[in-house]
Amino acid sequence: MITVENLVKSFRHQRVLNGISLEQGKGEVVVLIGPSGCGKTTLLRCINQLETFDSGRVKVGDIAVEACRGHLSKDDRARQLLLRSRVGMVFQSFNLFPHMTAIENIIEAPMTVKEWTQSQAVKRGLDLLAKVGLEEKADFYPAQLSGGQQQRVAIARALAMEPEVMLFDEPTSALDPELKEDVLNVMRRLASEGMTMLVVTHEMAFARDMADRLIFIEAGRIVEQGPADVICRQPKHDRTKEFLKTILPRKSLKGANGKPPHPSQGTFDDVWDGGAPDGEQKDG
Amino acid sequence: MSLAAFALVVLAAGSFGGVLEEMKSRGFLRWGADAEGGAPYVFPDPKNPKLLIGFEVEIADALGEVLGVREEMVQNSWDGLVSALDRGSFDVILNGLEITPEHLGQIAMSRPYYAYTQQIVVLNDEEGVRNVESLKGKRVGVLSASVAHRLLEKMGGVDIRIYPGNVETCKDLKNKRIDATVMDLPIATHYAKPDPALKFAGKPFAVGYYGVGVRKGDKELLREVDKAIGRLIANGELKRIYKKWGLWDGEQERRLREYKPVADPGSQKVSTLREWRQYLPLLLKGAVVTVEISFMSMAVAVGLGLLLALGRLFGVAPVRWASTAYVEVFRGTPLLIQLYLIYYGLPNLGIRLSSLAAAVLGLGLNYAAYEAENYRAGIQAIPRGQMEAALSLGMTRWQALRRIVLPQAVRVVIPPISNDFIALFKDSSLVSVITMVELTKVYGMLATTTYDYMGLGLMTAAIYFALSYPASLAANYVERSLTYDHR
Numbered sequence: 060m061i062t063v064e065n066l067v068k069s070f071r072h073q074r075v076l077n078g079i080s081l082e083q084g085k086g087e088v089v090v091l092i093g094p095s096g097c098g099k100t101t102l103l104r105c106i107n108q109l110e111t112f113d114s115g116r117v118k119v120g121d122i123a124v125e126a127c128r129g130h131l132s133k134d135d136r137a138r139q140l141l142l143r144s145r146v147g148m149v150f151q152s153f154n155l156f157p158h159m160t161a162i163e164n165i166i167e168a169p170m171t172v173k174e175w176t177q178s179q180a181v182k183r184g185l186d187l188l189a190k191v192g193l194e195e196k197a198d199f200y201p202a203q204l205s206g207g208q209q210q211r212v213a214i215a216r217a218l219a220m221e222p223e224v225m226l227f228d229e230p231t232s233a234l235d236p237e238l239k240e241d242v243l244n245v246m247r248r249l250a251s252e253g254m255t256m257l258v259v260t261h262e263m264a265f266a267r268d269m270a271d272r273l274i275f276i277e278a279g280r281i282v283e284q285g286p287a288d289v290i291c292r293q294p295k296h297d298r299t300k301e302f303l304k305t306i307l308p309r310k311s312l313k314g315a316n317g318k319p320p321h322p323s324q325g326t327f328d329d330v331w332d333g334g335a336p337d338g339e340q341k342d343g
Numbered sequence: 344m345s346l347a348a349f350a351l352v353v354l355a356a357g358s359f360g361g362v363l364e365e366m367k368s369r370g371f372l373r374w375g376a377d378a379e380g381g382a383p384y385v386f387p388d389p390k391n392p393k394l395l396i397g398f399e400v401e402i403a404d405a406l407g408e409v410l411g412v413r414e415e416m417v418q419n420s421w422d423g424l425v426s427a428l429d430r431g432s433f434d435v436i437l438n439g440l441e442i443t444p445e446h447l448g449q450i451a452m453s454r455p456y457y458a459y460t461q462q463i464v465v466l467n468d469e470e471g472v473r474n475v476e477s478l479k480g481k482r483v484g485v486l487s488a489s490v491a492h493r494l495l496e497k498m499g500g501v502d503i504r505i506y507p508g509n510v511e512t513c514k515d516l517k518n519k520r521i522d523a524t525v526m527d528l529p530i531a532t533h534y535a536k537p538d539p540a541l542k543f544a545g546k547p548f549a550v551g552y553y554g555v556g557v558r559k560g561d562k563e564l565l566r567e568v569d570k571a572i573g574r575l576i577a578n579g580e581l582k583r584i585y586k587k588w589g590l591w592d593g594e595q596e597r598r599l600r601e602y603k604p605v606a607d608p609g610s611q612k613v614s615t616l617r618e619w620r621q622y623l624p625l626l627l628k629g630a631v632v633t634v635e636i637s638f639m640s641m642a643v644a645v646g647l648g649l650l651l652a653l654g655r656l657f658g659v660a661p662v663r664w665a666s667t668a669y670v671e672v673f674r675g676t677p678l679l680i681q682l683y684l685i686y687y688g689l690p691n692l693g694i695r696l697s698s699l700a701a702a703v704l705g706l707g708l709n710y711a712a713y714e715a716e717n718y719r720a721g722i723q724a725i726p727r728g729q730m731e732a733a734l735s736l737g738m739t740r741w742q743a744l745r746r747i748v749l750p751q752a753v754r755v756v757i758p759p760i761s762n763d764f765i766a767l768f769k770d771s772s773l774v775s776v777i778t779m780v781e782l783t784k785v786y787g788m789l790a791t792t793t794y795d796y797m798g799l800g801l802m803t804a805a806i807y808f809a810l811s812y813p814a815s816l817a818a819n820y821v822e823r824s825l826t827y828d829h830r
Binding site: 107108109130140141143144145146147148150152154155156157158167168171172213216217220 | 736737746750754
């Protein structure tokens with residue numbers, strides 16, 4: 060469904076993506092992790108054409124986009140629009156349109172891009188709001204909603220375009236912990252319904268439960284990838300091990316006697332299972 | 344008694360008797376005049392613009408010689424010479440100031456040093472104008488507040504166009520925006536006679552006299568000036584000067600000798616506040632023009648400004664450069680110059696706009712530069728994420744702008760734009776230089792005839808405020824009604 064071939068992208072003199080290749084099948088859920096500045100967000104933005112790239116190729120479904128610098132031809136633009144309308148994107152900062160109510164946010168793109176009638180769009184929009192558990196908030200403005208509610212509206216807005224692929228760029232990292240779960244539950248449900256999802260997140264419980272594949276990226280390269288369980292329990296690379304230590308300190312921080320344990324203490328298993336917010340028991 | 348009159352009395356009392364001595368000890372006769380468009384009276388020498396020349400410069404010099412002092416010219420706009428004399432900006436006015444009951448109501452005037460007549464000037468091929476009566480129904484340009492202006496107003500039936508100077512009337516005559524112009528003969532002699540495209544129509548008419556203006560309290564100075572002028576007539580000095588400037592005709596000497604002083608009519612000061620019923624309608628008529636011009640030019644500014652801002656933010660390189668250049672040039676040059684260029688300059692390129700069109704275009708083009716910057720700031724104040732979210736939903740850049748970014752930006756730019764609207768509303772007074780008679784111009788014209796700058800000024804200011812305050816209330820209302828982050 061998504062093919063990324065040898066993607067290279069630089070901002071000024073800083074190389075952010077250093078030849079990334081990725082193949083994602085239909086219905087597959089892939090989680091990208093990596094230290095900040097590693098290029099995972101840029102990768103999503105390149106796939107969605109919010110960034111141009113220097114070389115390589117991106118393909119979503121049957122629409123392929125080549126590297127391009129400078130002016131886009133009419134053909135390129137049309138392809139870009141088509142690609143974007145098939146790819147939904149959820150942003151870290153929600154980016155809801157503040158001058159529109161929740162339902163107006165959702166029906167805007169179907170009406171302007173797909174030229175749906177208003178009644179058609181509203182009907183579908185209300186269904187989507189119900190799906191994310193917010194049908195009673197249809198006429199609320201974003202400023203009247205909590206962060207978690209805003210992000211769920213944003214997901215419904217992306218779904219309204221009936222995308223084939225959903226990209227999530229740290230969808231819960233701007234949220235208070237108690238609000239994350241509602242958003243993650245919506246994402247879980249989407250994944251279980253077979254949506255093709257590429258997710259940048261630090262929510263390891265979500266990754267463990269839902270990801271078919273976990274990819275660790277550092278310095279613009281894929282360091283290691285595989286089933287989430289395998290990567291977390293037996294990371295091959297030292298860089299992956301170190302990163303996983305930094306990302307999953309929650310149980311460890313609450314260690315005995317209130318003392319933060321030395322990073323060398325505890326196994327990955329501890330960290331891994333401690334990362335589950337719902338306190339599930341160790342499996343196996 | 345109005346405040347202005349009170350101030351006048353205090354000033355006059357304070358300066359009583361002392362001016363002549365003060366002038367002699369200073370060694371200078373300070374005379375007020377306007378050198379702008381002032382040929383052949385007082386004007387910068389075209390060969391050496393630092394040097395002022397003109398027949399009045401030579402008269403001042405000759406007067407000073409008789410009085411035993413040197414002369415020093417003080418620049419002041421012609422409209423404001425009388426009130427500036429009252430304020431004590433200079434000792435005398437020597438600048439084609441006509442001896443009229445209006446002036447004598449305000450200041451004292453010497454015996455005449457020149458007998459002027461009015462002259463009609465038309466285009467070379469104009470045959471229909473033979474005398475002042477035949478001007479009825481024609482468009483006639485006059486200098487604001489001049490004798491010609493009052494004569495034609497009194498006669499009635501003439502489409503009078505008011506200009507800031509006589510250079511402009513001659514220019515617009517050639518631009519065919521007016522059919523004729525009437526001016527004092529010396530001006531006609533200097534500006535129109537040498538111009539092959541123009542000719543004098545009919546004989547000079549309406550004899551009047553230029554005198555030296557002196558404050559009413561300065562009786563001693565007035566006597567000295569009268570004596571000095573008598574001396575210059577007798578010894579042929581004036582004749583020599585007028586001959587040099589081509590202003591001498593056989594009648595001049597006879598007229599100067601036969602002059603009978605006009606009786607001092609006493610103070611003619613009008614309290615316009617007490618008789619507001621008479622003046623308010625005139626001011627309101629001007630206010631209508633002000634409002635018309637403001638709304639039309641703001642529409643131009645807001646529309647063009649948006650295009651410029653979009654061009655600057657999202658255009659391809661040449662569009663971006665052009666928009667940026669436009670903003671910088673129109674912001675970086677004075678509105679007054681732009682108005683002059685559009686109205687008096689463009690006809691050189693064959694573009695002749697009516698004064699209303701030129702006013703709307705001038706103000707609109709100028710303010711478009713400011714509105715473009717307001718829009719640009721407003722659009723840039725909208726977080727990038729808004730555009731990106733819209734693009735990621737498959738919208739085109741234009742759809743995203745129109746549906747997502749601009750509606751939010753509009754709310755941001757309403758306060759600065761309404762601020763600019765109020766500024767434009769007041770700046771619209773500048774269009775009087777291109778013959779639009781709007782509120783400030785009406786005020787100026789009434790004030791120079793009634794001398795009640797205070798009463799009329801208060802009325803005029805009140806009208807401006809009464810119009811601009813509701814505009815800012817309306818802007819507040821719109822801004823509030825567009826608020827969407829209500830909680």
